[in-house]
Amino acid sequence: MIIAILLLAILFPDPAYADNAExxxxxxxxxxxxxxxxxxxxxxxxxxKNIMQRRAATEPGYRFSSAMVKASKxxxxxxxxxxxEYLHNPQAMVPGTRMASVKITSKKDIDDLIAYLKKVSQQ
Known part of the structure; x- marks a missing residue:
């Protein structure tokens, strides 16, 4: 019985917990x-656009901070x-980055933002 419940939870996750691109x-x-x-x-x-699986500091035409170039290397x-990790606290992850703190502290909100970035990258 427990295995069946776990299997159902995996196959049909509660949409309230799914990443929400909207x-x-x-x-x-x-x-x-x-x-x-x-x-x-x-x-x-x-x-x-297309940020997922992209090496940091490689977007053509943008002049990145030396801190971000170093992180990329x-x-x-x-x-x-x-x-x-970066969205939670950019300066802690890449000290010297020019990225301002986005003040998104909720893990769910960060997950949703990433879901949106994935979605628009596929369009």
């Missing part, structure tokens, strides 16, 4: 002054884990 889009409004998510082209910050690749 909520992520609302959260992204905090970022839009500096970043595009749905297209190439840089603003104050680099475009976030050390192998920083953007994925759910590294973006979560």
């Amino acid at each position: 909520n992520g889009h609302r959260i992204f409004h905090r970022c839009i002054a500096c970043h595009y998510a749905d297209r190439k082209g840089n603003r104050i910050g680099p475009s976030l 050390k192998g920083l690749i953007w994925n759910k884990r590294t973006l979560t």
